[in-house]
Amino acid sequence: MDALDHQITQYSQSLEDLILPGTLIDCYEQHRRRLMRQASACFNDNELSWFLDMLNQLRGVADRQDDFDLLFDPMMYTENSYAWGAPPGLTINLPVLNSQLATAPFVTEKFRKMAEDEIAQFRTLAETYPDEAICGLALLAAAALVDRDPGITDRRSAIRYLALNASARLEDYWAEDDTLWKSAGPRLVKLPDLFLEQKESLRRGALESVHGPLTEVDLTCYTDEEVKHYAFNPGKFLMSGKTKHMPVCGYCQERVARWVNYARDAEERTIVQFGGKLPIA
Numbered sequence: 001m002d003a004l005d006h007q008i009t010q011y012s013q014s015l016e017d018l019i020l021p022g023t024l025i026d027c028y029e030q031h032r033r034r035l036m037r038q039a040s041a042c043f044n045d046n047e048l049s050w051f052l053d054m055l056n057q058l059r060g061v062a063d064r065q066d067d068f069d070l071l072f073d074p075m076m077y078t079e080n081s082y083a084w085g086a087p088p089g090l091t092i093n094l095p096v097l098n099s100q101l102a103t104a105p106f107v108t109e110k111f112r113k114m115a116e117d118e119i120a121q122f123r124t125l126a127e128t129y130p131d132e133a134i135c136g137l138a139l140l141a142a143a144a145l146v147d148r149d150p151g152i153t154d155r156r157s158a159i160r161y162l163a164l165n166a167s168a169r170l171e172d173y174w175a176e177d178d179t180l181w182k183s184a185g186p187r188l189v190k191l192p193d194l195f196l197e198q199k200e201s202l203r204r205g206a207l208e209s210v211h212g213p214l215t216e217v218d219l220t221c222y223t224d225e226e227v228k229h230y231a232f233n234p235g236k237f238l239m240s241g242k243t244k245h246m247p248v249c250g251y252c253q254e255r256v257a258r259w260v261n262y263a264r265d266a267e268e269r270t271i272v273q274f275g276g277k278l279p280i281a
Ligand SMILES: [Zn+2]
Pocket: 220, 221, 222, 245, 249, 250, 251, 252, 253
């Protein structure tokens, strides 16, 4: 990682700690990033890039990923998720992980064969790494996937976990036909109250240098009425005495943006209706 990358990473990391999550998916992302930071702390940058390279060899040239958060990407799991539009919360439903699905009695022969091949290939790739490293890497994967019960106890289970959850071929299988994953039912992931935690850290003054001291009012979400009001009356928003909440709260930003978009769409519909010109009120 060069100096600029490092700076950007640090910058977005501190932003992440400063802005209240806007949606349920934000909560999930923030939580898993925090778990990943903890799980990767026992490795240095060199070790991490060797691991990444090894996992990318399993995935193949066309499916390489630049980082662990992308490699163990719940994009496969969150692409069409309701959580993108849901408010911050404490639980999220995600599709079952490959490592969990592999133990289901109804799994197809095609899945089983693919899984075995991936495990065998990864076992060879991992040959030169000691047990401790492989187990640590598997725990990093579990952190990225927010898997509380990954069942990683030894080298064998760690290899299995990594191979199944990093596999690009199983990802392709899922993209082509996700019936198996759907029939396993969703995976319920519990999240800490990030919204509250972040509010607490803001209250402790994390943002003071930027915004001056924040009061209770600055940390209180707008009511639905206020959201609508501010979306349509920027002037009133500026006069409201509650402007400081907007930059710190992704949730309220989303809510206001939704109304602004709604208004814009309505305007466009009207323009189309009146042949390209806005009617004179
Ligand atoms: Zn808010």
